[in-house]
Amino acid sequence: MSASVTDRTSASGYSGIEDHSAPLHSFLEYSTSLFFPVLFILNVYLSGARLYELELLWLLVFAIPLGILGGDFISGVVHWAADTYCSEETPIVGPSLVKPFRMHHIYPKDICTHNLVETIGNVCILACPVLSLSLLLMWISKHELLAFAALSVALMAVATVATNQFHKWAHQDAPPAYARPLQRLRLVLEPTHHSRHHTEPYESHYCITNGWLNPLLNRIEFFRRLESALALVGIQTEKAKAEKASDGSAGVPPSTSSTQ
Numbered sequence: 001m002s003a004s005v006t007d008r009t010s011a012s013g014y015s016g017i018e019d020h021s022a023p024l025h026s027f028l029e030y031s032t033s034l035f036f037p038v039l040f041i042l043n044v045y046l047s048g049a050r051l052y053e054l055e056l057l058w059l060l061v062f063a064i065p066l067g068i069l070g071g072d073f074i075s076g077v078v079h080w081a082a083d084t085y086c087s088e089e090t091p092i093v094g095p096s097l098v099k100p101f102r103m104h105h106i107y108p109k110d111i112c113t114h115n116l117v118e119t120i121g122n123v124c125i126l127a128c129p130v131l132s133l134s135l136l137l138m139w140i141s142k143h144e145l146l147a148f149a150a151l152s153v154a155l156m157a158v159a160t161v162a163t164n165q166f167h168k169w170a171h172q173d174a175p176p177a178y179a180r181p182l183q184r185l186r187l188v189l190e191p192t193h194h195s196r197h198h199t200e201p202y203e204s205h206y207c208i209t210n211g212w213l214n215p216l217l218n219r220i221e222f223f224r225r226l227e228s229a230l231a232l233v234g235i236q237t238e239k240a241k242a243e244k245a246s247d248g249s250a251g252v253p254p255s256t257s258s259t260q
Contacts, residue, residue, distance in 0.1 A: 013109030013171075021118075025096060029121025036124045036161060039131035043154035046138055050147035059148050067155025069213065074156065075163045076207035076214070080223045083202065084237045096122060108198055111168045119164045127157045163189075163209045170194045170208075186210060 021029060051057045082101035088094045100122070104111060111119070134150045166188040169175040175183070182188045189208050197205035205214045206223065217223065227237055236244070 015107040032124035032128045047147045047151035063152045070156035071159025072207045072209040079206040
């Protein structure tokens, strides 16, 4: 792609490149996208039936907001981790998680070209094992707290899976008509709110389900504090590694560097 074409596509937010998943990853995206709704319905039905039998269905009042807030929090943690740690070459997570998030900063409109499976598939790959484990635990134990946990996890999973669809709507110039009132009510990610993440230095507003948790997490500097805590145990951000490498190369004597 020529420099002029690159400049035009970057300015428009589109890369102009059709990016396709590797065959195995594509298979996992499509298969888990089909299995996810089945696993979700089974989890909600079985956990709901268990709570109904125990006359604890009123716990839905807590499970629903817990699921929504949990989904928003998970979206923020995953988004922050992909933006901050590892590289595109890191095995497994590099191509499938890190690269898409970082390319999204350069070409934010590319997400608008993705079909449904390309949009939600990555999250379905992660959500299906979690919901399968939840079903297994409910099969083994009939404890009421487990039923409540399974219901909350199922609602959290569906909120997380829907996140990239909400994220896509936030970048579309003309989202579906039914999405607009949801955005205005802040039930899903609202474009103006999300645009703050796409403003340098790209270090805030990581939560992208509906963004409800962003004001709190920004105020308490949650992610910066988490980075500091991880640095104490030797886990450095990519930015810190780059700065350290730059300082190290700057300190190499000219005679030494010229022989390398």
